[in-house]
Amino acid sequence: MSQTTSTRRVTAADIARSLGISRATVGFVLNDTPGQTISAATRRRVLDEAERLGYRPHIAARALASGRSRIVLLVLPDWPLDFNLRRNIEEASLALDEAGYALITYTPHPTGQSRPLWEILQPDVVLAMASWAPGQVESIRAAGVTRLIPDPDAPMGEEEYSEDGPLLQVRHLHEFGHRTIAFAGSADPRIADLVALRRRRANVAAAELGLGALPTADLELTDASASAAVRRWREAGVTAVAAYNDDVAAAIVGAAVRLGFSVPADLSVIGHDDTPLASMFEPRLSTINVNTVGLGRYLAALALSAVEERPLPTAGPELRVALVERASTGPPG
């Protein structure tokens, strides 16, 4: 319990001095340096003394000497993280920690002028959840980071996580007998990429089912914007809407109800993400649940394989997507 020093931190040199051995030996013990033979007795003494003095390696010094920061930066998208995802990030963090790496999450803001974290932390790896935003790859590489996941040079990295939600949405509505289905995106520029991707996937499903290109609108999350879209779609004979996410779906449902339409009889609406809140309101929103079980460990394994000699993780991410059928979708009429 003796709080030896309140000013100077304990260094490896302190351990060496106190034990009367050289700094190198201490380093070898503490790092389990391969190719070095240290007697069991000395090893024990070093470990015990480190414990006794409360030694903590100075990561800045370590980073400087080794050239590796042992930091893994996870770039998060700008939208709210769902519950599962958060749990899985935690798992990734744990797995990496066991390997001596720290996981730091970061949400770049396009509006912010501040220097991105990859410039400051000089992480060994930068991970992204989905694909890279334009310009990001260049910025990260300019900061000296060579390991990016997913690999931006790999052909068609886009389908890394395959975004099958929109497929399920459209098929679900089609099974109910809907033939004129609209896709509702978000006008939020920050998520334009993902909106576009989901729209594309929805159109893939539409084509498979013999429907034409889906009518589309990018909504603001306001009643006015949603009302306008609903009115327009109804006039065009649309009976069902696949929404980019639950927020957009909620806007449409609310607007439809306030316009006097019945959901789902007049208009079926299906969301995406399975937000808790969306399951509570009346009508309870049909949606797509994204099961992220295992994603965390998978991410960690990916990062480690990039930075050490570990093999690539065998299984793909368990990013299974499932339909959650509730009350906001049904047959037309």
Next chain:
Amino acid sequence: MSQTTSTRRVTAADIARSLGISRATVGFVLNDTPGQTISAATRRRVLDEAERLGYRPHIAARALASGRSRIVLLVLPDWPLDFNLRRNIEEASLALDEAGYALITYTPHPTGQSRPLWEILQPDVVLAMASWAPGQVESIRAAGVTRLIPDPDAPMGEEEYSEDGPLLQVRHLHEFGHRTIAFAGSADPRIADLVALRRRRANVAAAELGLGALPTADLELTDASASAAVRRWREAGVTAVAAYNDDVAAAIVGAAVRLGFSVPADLSVIGHDDTPLASMFEPRLSTINVNTVGLGRYLAALALSAVEERPLPTAGPELRVALVERASTGPPG
């Protein structure tokens, strides 16, 4: 990709060599070191050459040399961040960046065994949004961080951010004529503290208005849990509910509607946080908007005052709270 040599980073020494001057001069220019006089011509040449070579300071080396990491760690609570808050964190990040500091946000997970980020990053300051969790202060100090905000040694830090939302909720319901008002908390253990605080504040308002202690329930976010609470409250003559947040409020509204009650005629419900989604569904949720304008800059100023010789920021956080009256509250009957 075999550019082992070409990958070497540009250092201050490279600039010096290329310009035929000493490394110290380069450092003085790049850091605007006070007390050093550098001719305008040299300054320009250094700056230009740094730009030309694409020089980026190696923060690990800087941290090692200066003894300061120039990292500010913001400890975030475990609950989802609302939109405004996120924007303000971004603002704080910007303000700190201008002063040469990096803001890193971190959510410690009680379950996680991984080493907390303050041990790894050795930040100059650790900020918390609310109060410190038990054990956190010791852990942070053990990691060698001396500057904590809010100061854990200051008496009664609890009312740092004064939580006036519940007051507005109860007063609003009271004005409509409600006299038997319930408080709906959340059973989520991670937010037990904040739930308790808001309940306490709601009861303060109730007492002021001459109401007795509010009936209370801590809900799971499930229909069963919400239905049970609504049924119980209705039997007890409750006509209005102040909810911990919009999620809980949504659960109650949904359950009430499905039980055949009319909102707000049979049961008024008011949420807290002004979640976008809550304003979309029908009935549109009355709620409390937390205006965090200025919070970000305030946090940044706090951090800077702790770490440099700047004076403490003058104004308190502009954590103004406002009633958002929509369709889920009204007179009883």
Next chain:
DNA sequence: TTGGGTGACTAGCGCGCGCAAGTGGCGCGA
């Protein structure tokens, strides 16, 4: 006895940078 091999260490450099202390030249007042 010699020589090579090996186990158990030590000496010390270099990572990139901040910064204290020093150095030389030049203008200026006495």
Next chain:
DNA sequence: TCGCGCCACTTGCGCGCGCTAGTCACCCAA
């Protein structure tokens, strides 16, 4: 003419650590 102060730099140390290149004692085969 000398001396002094000031400007515009340079020299060089040290931050804590990883790691290469030794050193040295000891053992065993020849």
